[in-house]
Structure formats: structure tokens, C-alpha cells
Amino acid sequence: MQEIKDEGILDKLYDTYINDKGNYHYKQKVTSGKKLVMASSIDFPPYEYFDNGSSTPVGFDVEMAYAIADKLGMVLDVQNIQFDAIINAVNSGKADIGLSGFTVTEERKKSINFTSNYMETQQAIIVQKGGAGNGQSFGDKLYNSFVKDHRFTYLLSGLVNTLIITLFAVLIGVVLGFLIALIRVTHDRNGSFKVLNCIARIYLTVVRGTPMMIQLLIIYFVIFASVDISKILVAVIAFGLNSAAYQAENFRSGIMAVDSGQFEAGHSLGLKFGTVMTSIILPQALKNVLPAICNEFISLLKETSISGYIGLQDLTQGGMIIRSITYEAMVPLLAVAVIYLVIVLILTWLVGKLEKALRKNER
Ligand code: ARG
Numbered sequence: 001m002q003e004i005k006d007e008g009i010l011d012k013l014y015d016t017y018i019n020d021k022g023n024y025h026y027k028q029k030v031t032s033g034k035k036l037v038m039a040s041s042i043d044f045p046p047y048e049y050f051d052n053g054s055s056t057p058v059g060f061d062v063e064m065a066y067a068i069a070d071k072l073g074m075v076l077d078v079q080n081i082q083f084d085a086i087i088n089a090v091n092s093g094k095a096d097i098g099l100s101g102f103t104v105t106e107e108r109k110k111s112i113n114f115t116s117n118y119m120e121t122q123q124a125i126i127v128q129k130g131g132a133g134n135g136q137s138f139g140d141k142l143y144n145s146f147v148k149d150h151r152f153t154y155l156l157s158g159l160v161n162t163l164i165i166t167l168f169a170v171l172i173g174v175v176l177g178f179l180i181a182l183i184r185v186t187h188d189r190n191g192s193f194k195v196l197n198c199i200a201r202i203y204l205t206v207v208r209g210t211p212m213m214i215q216l217l218i219i220y221f222v223i224f225a226s227v228d229i230s231k232i233l234v235a236v237i238a239f240g241l242n243s244a245a246y247q248a249e250n251f252r253s254g255i256m257a258v259d260s261g262q263f264e265a266g267h268s269l270g271l272k273f274g275t276v277m278t279s280i281i282l283p284q285a286l287k288n289v290l291p292a293i294c295n296e297f298i299s300l301l302k303e304t305s306i307s308g309y310i311g312l313q314d315l316t317q318g319g320m321i322i323r324s325i326t327y328e329a330m331v332p333l334l335a336v337a338v339i340y341l342v343i344v345l346i347l348t349w350l351v352g353k354l355e356k357a358l359r360k361n362e363r
Helices: 002-006 009-017 060-072 083-091 138-150 152-190 194-209 212-223 231-257 260-268 273-310 315-326 330-362
Strands: 035-040 075-080
Touching (some): 002 060, 035 060, 060 075, 083 212, 138 152, 138 315, 138 330, 152 194, 152 231, 152 273, 152 315, 152 330, 212 231, 212 273, 231 273, 260 273, 273 315, 273 330, 315 330
């Protein structure tokens, strides 16, 4: 930091971002080698923010970090996470440095080290502006939220991530949930799989008894704390494991709903447990639970909206980025809600068709 200060880089950045003088920008020169991971909450212009519809953060802190990374011969990797999570990210080793307009406080000093200061700020109370500047028409708001600088792309890329997470998590949920249900049912019928059944019960209790958000945070910040793993993968694992618990109970209730007389009839014909299961019980059970399985898919889609807590840019987070750029919350948040709603309506319609088809096939 001292070196880039002495070289005048900080002063020039100060001019660009704080004094509105000149158009100096620092670009990272080192392009390959070890990563220097920077945690930041990209919602705080002129220090860190998104500009021009791009998903590459800019701002005073970001360019200063580029200069520091060059000094270290490393490539800067900026991770956008909630402000409150930055200190944890640095302490857990998820990030090497945190730059986010941090104020030095005694409390924070207890858990992290601060470098020397690089900025003195002026702070003030804000009050409503009223009158002209505040009187944006709805059309202006729409334009600013989506059209200007191609800002709708934040929603689009977010939507892609949301769909990827949901799809793969559903797969994990269905497969794992089915296995868990089989273990539980087999154990209840003939007492086998004692240990596995015990593990499954603990798993179901813990997963269904704690909030999804806490599970996601624990998996990211605790379990994968020191592993360099893609956030999408973390989300897929977290949502998949969570969904499996609910799917397991869906499958189990479906299997239990098949009259136990059918088990007994199968047995008295001399069929083995496995055969009774696969050729008599499961075909009926699966048909019964198919709608429930699909409904869990729909819930999961909505549940992924908390992905932003681990700094993943999903659909919801895409809306939040737009809000942080325009300082206007209504339009982007409504848009996000409408997109979820449309997808849910489409999925609900498909489930409805499926149910009808199943009923027909019964007759
Ligand atoms: N300076 C304040 C602090 O340290 C606020 C910083 C907020 N930064 C941000 N990127 N949102 O608490």
C-alpha cells in the first residue's frame, strides 16, 4: 500500500472517484498466477459497485486492490458477498483480503487486522429530496432498472444460475431422498439397515429442523471454509441435501400409503421382500407421490432465492444489484417476483397435466 501511495496511484484514483477529476483507471497487469481473493460487498459507490451492466465490479477499492495484487504478483479475484460476511470470509480463509469501505473500529480490531488507512470520509445524514429529482415516472424507473446500460442482464444471468441450482439440487434431492425412504421403509418392515436407518433419522431431524439459510451458510462458511469450490456447486449440494430430506418423507408416505395387505399377499405367494417392493409396491407408490415430488421442485426453486447470502448471483441477487445501482427498489424487486411467479405457474401447470395423465392411466 505504501508503494502504490508513493507512486501516486492512490492520489490519481482519489481524483477519479472522489474528486471527479480526470479519468484515471488502474488495470491489473498480472494476468496469470496465484489468486488474491478479495471479499467485498459490491453495493457501495464510489468504492465498489457495478457499472454499465457489467458483472465486473469497479470502484476505488477494486482498482486499489488491482494495484496491490500487481505488487504481489497475483491475480485479483473479487468475490461479492454481504458486507456482514466479509470479516468471516477473511477469517475463515475464504478470502485473503477484505476491501469494502471498512471503517476501523475497536470491535472489529478484536477479530481482524487492519492495514493503515487509505481514506478519510465525510458522512452526513440524508433526508428526503422531494420535488423534481425524486419525481421519477414509472417509465423512467423501468428504463433505469432494465434498459439503461443493459441492466436486465443482471436478472438474466441470475436466472440462469437459479435454474442451474434448482435443477441439479432437485436431482440430488430425488435420488438421495428415494434411497433414504427405501432404507426407512425396509427397516420398518423387516428390521434390517439398523445403523443406516438411525443415520437417516438423525439426518431428517436435523435438516428439517433447521432453517435452509443456516444450512447454506454452514456448508459454505464452515464445511467448505478452506476449500476453493464454486459457489454454484456449494448451493447445489446445500439445496440438494436439504431437498432430499423432504423428498424422503414424500417417498416414504407414498410407500406407506400402499395397503399393507399387498405386502402380505406378495409374501404369501412366496415372493422375496425385494421383489414385492420393486414389482408391487413401488410402481403404485411412485405414481401416488409424483405430484408431491414435483411440488417440492417448485418450493425449491423459490427457496434458492437465499443464495445471495453466500455471494452467489442468483435471480434475487440480480434484482438486488440493480437496486444497489439505481437506489430504486420497487421495480427490480417486482420484476424478480414476476419472474419467479411465471416459472412457478408454468411448473404448476405441468404438474397439473401430469396428475391428470396419471389419473387417466388408472382407469
Ligand atoms: N464504512 C461502513 C462500515 O465499515 C460501511 C461500509 C459499507 N460497505 C459496503 N460495501 N456496503 O461499516
